[in-house]
Amino acid sequence: MGTYKFLIVLVLSLIVFFNPCIGLNEVVTNICQKTRDPQFCLDTFKSDPRSNAVRDAHDLAMLALSITDLKIQDNMNTFPEIRKKIKDQVSLHRLNVCQYDYRRAFKGFREAYFQAEKSAYWDAMNTVANATNYVIECQNVYRIGKPIAESPFAATNLEVVTLSGLIYSIISMAAA
Template sequence: MASTRYVMLFPLILALLVFFANAIPQDAINDLCSQTQDKNFCRNTIGADPRTKAAADLNGVLLVATSQTINQVIDGSSHIDAIKGGISDELGQNRLGVCDSDYENALTKFQEAWSKANEGAFMEVITFVQDGTNAVIDCINVYRRHGPIEGNPLDYFNQNVFKLSEIILIVNNKLIG
């Protein structure tokens, strides 16, 4: 009976060995994060994501970073929905409307970047990431023009999108060679 248990455990042990043998080394993630402007952010997002630890190669890391960016954009859009009712002035409503549109555009662009990364079309990833980031920049700029300069209520999400975009472009450039 004991030998039957070992025979049954063998496939599980083999699967775990293959999984960990194909995972991207932690040194590669540390190297990636050391190239970013905010190393702690990189380690706490990309480095801590279980999908990164399971990624077999840099393309997997690229998909994780792009996915996290998409999540930030979705969270930013949800934040817009949550604060809309609390803004009563016309200028504030207009600015938030621009950001809503910009975040919808950014979502589309980052989803396209993910698709292109998944296809291995790394040169096209650059364009979509730049376009998505530029949409977020427009949301920032709307609070600096046409009236008094105000703090952007999406600053947290904006900054996270910038930092993740940097990570995407660093990984993507490594894949291009």
């Protein structure tokens, strides 16, 4: 009898250990499956312990906005270190543009959070779109003028733009 209990515990442990959606409740998984990029959605929320408390699309939209807000804050924290390494005026100008754009994006995503919190979903989607445009402007400043350069924020910019699409999708579900 003890051997069977051990085997049952072992099998259950292996199932839990190798489950790719561990940490995600069923609501998050179901909502993610309805998005344009389910795997990105699942990856976004699987490492965030707050996802366990999600009860509906509204909660998930709030969490997605919060995650995006933190990404933007983290990126803004890199500006002083990057500034120390800059040696030319063009790079300094580009960094200043991005810093200004990121401040506006941060403010926009924060505003969208409060709009979504009040279930003003259409306003939140509009605000997310505008805030995302600031991040795109940061990316574009490295492509416009000479010399064309790779943005030090390219990966974060892409992630924020992708998160914005996810937010838009989830907010659409919350509004329905």
